[in-house]
Amino acid sequence: MTTKHIACIGAGYVGGPTMAVIAMKCPQYRVTVADTNTSRIAAWLTDALPIYEPGLLEVVQAARGRNLFFTTDIAGAIREAEIIFVSVNTPTKTFGDGAGKAADLQYWEKVAREILREARTDKIVIEKSTLPVKTAQIMETILNAEGGRLHFEVISNPEFLAEGTAVRDLLHPNRVLIGSRETTRGLIARQEIVDIYANWVPAGRIVTSNVWSAELSKLVANAFLAQRISSINSISALCEKTDANIREVAHAVGMDERIGNRFLNASVGFGGSCFKKDILNLVYICESYGLSEIARYWEAVLTMNEYQEQRFVRTMIREMFNTMVGKRIALFGFAFKADTSDTRESPAIYVGRKLLEEKAVVVITDPRALENARLDFAGVDGRIHFAEDPYDAARGAHAVALLTEWELYRSLSWEDIYQSMEKPAFVFDGRNILDHKRLHEIGFNVYPLGAPPLTHFHDRGARRGGSSGY
Ligand code: UDX
Numbered sequence: 481m482t483t484k485h486i487a488c489i490g491a492g493y494v495g496g497p498t499m500a501v502i503a504m505k506c507p508q509y510r511v512t513v514a515d516t517n518t519s520r521i522a523a524w525l526t527d528a529l530p531i532y533e534p535g536l537l538e539v540v541q542a543a544r545g546r547n548l549f550f551t552t553d554i555a556g557a558i559r560e561a562e563i564i565f566v567s568v569n570t571p572t573k574t575f576g577d578g579a580g581k582a583a584d585l586q587y588w589e590k591v592a593r594e595i596l597r598e599a600r601t602d603k604i605v606i607e608k609s610t611l612p613v614k615t616a617q618i619m620e621t622i623l624n625a626e627g628g629r630l631h632f633e634v635i636s637n638p639e640f641l642a643e644g645t646a647v648r649d650l651l652h653p654n655r656v657l658i659g660s661r662e663t664t665r666g667l668i669a670r671q672e673i674v675d676i677y678a679n680w681v682p683a684g685r686i687v688t689s690n691v692w693s694a695e696l697s698k699l700v701a702n703a704f705l706a707q708r709i710s711s712i713n714s715i716s717a718l719c720e721k722t723d724a725n726i727r728e729v730a731h732a733v734g735m736d737e738r739i740g741n742r743f744l745n746a747s748v749g750f751g752g753s754c755f756k757k758d759i760l761n762l763v764y765i766c767e768s769y770g771l772s773e774i775a776r777y778w779e780a781v782l783t784m785n786e787y788q789e790q791r792f793v794r795t796m797i798r799e800m801f802n803t804m805v806g807k808r809i810a811l812f813g814f815a816f817k818a819d820t821s822d823t824r825e826s827p828a829i830y831v832g833r834k835l836l837e838e839k840a841v842v843v844i845t846d847p848r849a850l851e852n853a854r855l856d857f858a859g860v861d862g863r864i865h866f867a868e869d870p871y872d873a874a875r876g877a878h879a880v881a882l883l884t885e886w887e888l889y890r891s892l893s894w895e896d897i898y899q900s901m902e903k904p905a906f907v908f909d910g911r912n913i914l915d916h917k918r919l920h921e922i923g924f925n926v927y928p929l930g931a932p933p934l935t936h937f938h939d940r941g942a943r944r945g946g947s948s949g950y
């Protein structure tokens with residue numbers, strides 16, 4: 481059997497783990513992951529991988545040097561491969577037409593032109609990054625610009641992995657979606673990609689479609705997931721005004737099999753590299769087709785998320801006697817979710833910035849994301865500190881704001897933390913994971929999300945009365 485060569489351009493959160501799993505599960509393929517970022521590639525070659533993902537190191541170690549290779553030689557990787565996955569970043573445009581909404585496709589287009597320049601044989605080019613619908617068409621236009629010297633078949637194979645569970649999601653996906661043109665060559669290329677995943681994914685979970693459906697499905701899946709979080713977060717605000725408790729409401733609502741119980745955890749807001757970007761993409765696409773009502777409908781999911789972040793900080797300020805000046809606030813967790821080092825679009829960034837604007841002293845602790853947190857606050861000095869140890873972060877603080885649901889925060893000695901803090905001591909639980917009753921018994925003034933606060937003040941009811949405007 482001849483060895484097939486797969487290349488992946490982009491060694492980030494998507495490309496790295498996806499290729500590691502393909503290489504581990506398909507020893508008959510030679511997989512080369514290429515990136516222009518030399519330090520990232522260097523890190524993939526060590527056991528200090530450039531991203532933190534539970535179980536990833538074991539998968540990489542199983543295949544690295546056998547049939548999994550990392551390189552900065554983009555041209556070489558393109559030439560060798562029959563199949564090229566592209567998983568470069570596609571951030572939201574920050575300039576020009578569509579700024580703040582449309583996807584910035586400059587990295588993608590650059591890769592397409594590189595493929596065209598370097599290719600000496602026909603290629604199957606696979607969109608792995610999330611892209612706006614019809615990007616495949618643009619890629620085809622660029623790739624076939626030289627009038628048929630070679631044939632490029634563009635396939636959409638969107639990645640549904642979530643960070644923190646990437647390896648599990650890749651090994652046991654709900655579905656793998658492969659979209660192609662429905663021409664003879666398109667269907668042959670589609671089968672080539674199906675054959676890769678068929679090495680470990682049951683046939684029933686490999687779904688094929690046309691290219692546009694595949695591209696749109698990724699945006700829609702993320703929009704639906706984000707919508708659930710915004711929906712439950714909207715109700716958390718109402719619960720705080722009444723005697724309802726969001727955990728009880730979510731439990732009761734989620735037991736309806738038609739609704740289901742996943743993604744109903746109220747939070748300080750959703751973050752991550754995908755939700756906001758993909759919804760903005762969806763909004764932009766709807767607008768460009770003249771569907772302004774549909775655009776506004778999906779935009780509201782984002783508005784709700786911003787409101788939730790603002791609401792969280794406003795509650796802190798209001799409850800801490802309307803001034804944060806000089807107060808030390810410990811942020812427990814900075815990653816956008818647990819089990820990742822990623823801080824992209826993390827609600828903690830917003831919370832940290834706002835507290836700094838209020839002239840608080842902010843101390844950030846996180847078991848994996850401190851390095852990224854430092855980058856997020858590069859250039860800000862004086863009132864921002866970083867602590868590996870949560871006990872150090874809390875010492876002398878007026879408040880703890882829990883922003884990432886790291887398991888370790890549940891099992892801390894909150895008695896010790898209370899003793900070391902300024903009094904009155906506050907806990908704002910932006911993830912609703914702590915035992916609020918117990919914290920209150922220890923002496924904290926506790927502010928859960930979506931439930932009445934547990935304080936040692938006597939005028940609490942008056943403050944909740946609804947006249948504050950929040
Ligand atoms: C998401 C999609 O889940 C994944 O399928 C897609 O490929 C990429 O985007 P990811 O952003 O890695 O994955 O994480 P996800 O688990 O979806 O969480 C996104 C955000 O929502 C996090 O900030 C998380 O903390 C928050 N969240 C999630 C909640 O606030 N409440 C919940 O109930 C669930």
Ligand code: ADP
Nearest residue numbers: 490491492493494495515516517568569587590
């Ligand atoms: P994602 O979460 O989508 O995987 P990342 O930002 O983690 O996004 O990864 C994208 C990777 O793509 C980065 O490591 C970046 O260096 C790489 N990249 C961007 N443009 C190019 C390019 N033209 N050639 C090779 N790699 C690129």
